[in-house]
Amino acid sequence: MGICDRLFQLKDRVAIVTGSSSGLGVTFAKGLAEAGAHVVLAARRKERLDAIALEIEAMGSKVLAVECDITREEDVERLVAVTLRKFDRLDVLVNNAGMTHVVAAENESREMFQQVLDVNVSGAFACARICGKVMLKAGSGSIINIASIMGVVGIGLVPQAAYNASKGAVVNLTRELAAQWARRGVRVNAIAPGWFPSEMTDELFENEEGHKFIRKRTPMGRAGLPEELLGPMLLLASDASSYMTGQIIIVDGGWTIV
Numbered sequence: 476m477g478i479c480d481r482l483f484q485l486k487d488r489v490a491i492v493t494g495s496s497s498g499l500g501v502t503f504a505k506g507l508a509e510a511g512a513h514v515v516l517a518a519r520r521k522e523r524l525d526a527i528a529l530e531i532e533a534m535g536s537k538v539l540a541v542e543c544d545i546t547r548e549e550d551v552e553r554l555v556a557v558t559l560r561k562f563d564r565l566d567v568l569v570n571n572a573g574m575t576h577v578v579a580a581e582n583e584s585r586e587m588f589q590q591v592l593d594v595n596v597s598g599a600f601a602c603a604r605i606c607g608k609v610m611l612k613a614g615s616g617s618i619i620n621i622a623s624i625m626g627v628v629g630i631g632l633v634p635q636a637a638y639n640a641s642k643g644a645v646v647n648l649t650r651e652l653a654a655q656w657a658r659r660g661v662r663v664n665a666i667a668p669g670w671f672p673s674e675m676t677d678e679l680f681e682n683e684e685g686h687k688f689i690r691k692r693t694p695m696g697r698a699g700l701p702e703e704l705l706g707p708m709l710l711l712a713s714d715a716s717s718y719m720t721g722q723i724i725i726v727d728g729g730w731t732i733v
């Protein structure tokens with residue numbers, strides 16, 4: 476096998492994808508499986524995970540579906556324990572589970588704000604920490620946090636203060652974890668997507684005004700296709716990015732360049 480064949484090789488690597496019951500997480504899980512990885516699906520809606528697991532199994536990969544609320548540390552501990560029991564290794568964490576409330580800041584209660592931070596920041600940190608421990612022990616691993624363009628710019632017209640604060644936190648959490656673990660074989664990077672269809676963005680995509688807004692504001696004149704996140708995902712998950720850590724890859728059709 477030549478070096479270029481080896482670069483993106485994920486054969487028999489084991490990847491946990493959180494938030495893989497809908498949206499981008501499904502695309503990430505299927506993409507990693509197609510690249511040869513065994514995949515562990517994690518989210519709260521177990522029946523959805525089971526259906527997606529069947530599809531992935533049919534692709535020839537080994538798969539595990541685990542009900543997990545990332546705001547509950549005991550759930551995350553169990554997720555990692557059952558992963559190790561089945562596969563005896565953990566190579567990749569896609570820290571993808573996330574949520575938002577679209578609400579004007581002046582009406583966003585402390586409880587709403589806190590809920591978003593609990594999932595997007597504390598939940599993601601718990602996953603990184605608990606998976607990170609296993610990876611540090613093994614001396615290798617790749618953590619890919621799913622941030623957002625809303626972690627590097629504001630927007631106003633789709634008001635979501637907690638979400639933007641949380642994704643800003645994910646961006647710098649990525650850098651700090653990367654710096655702490657760089658000498659111990661564990662890389663931590665992030666993908667910051669622009670606008671992509673999913674349950675989270677349903678409302679925006681369902682009305683023509685929303686579409687128009689995205690087309691007008693995006694230099695490429697369109698939203699992204701979920702598959703367009705797979706290139707960066709496979710780069711960061713595989714040895715192709717062996718000298719990259721702490722990086723934020725923005726995939727947004729140019730949204731943040733203007």
Ligand SMILES: NC(=O)c1ccc[n+]([C@@H]2O[C@H](COP(=O)([O-])OP(=O)(O)OC[C@H]3O[C@@H](n4cnc5c(N)ncnc54)[C@H](OP(=O)(O)O)[C@@H]3O)[C@@H](O)[C@H]2O)c1
Binds near residue numbers: 496498519572667
């Ligand atoms: N779509 C976009 O345009 C876009 C842009 C930038 C960034 N992102 C980010 O991409 C990630 C995926 O979002 P999406 O757009 O694919 O939205 P989505 O379809 O709503 O997916 C969110 C996923 O997170 C899971 N989740 C939510 N709370 C959870 C919890 N407490 N514990 C475990 N899982 C939980 C949900 O599953 P359950 O409800 O079954 O638990 C679901 O699978 C998020 O981090 C989001 O911020 C999306």
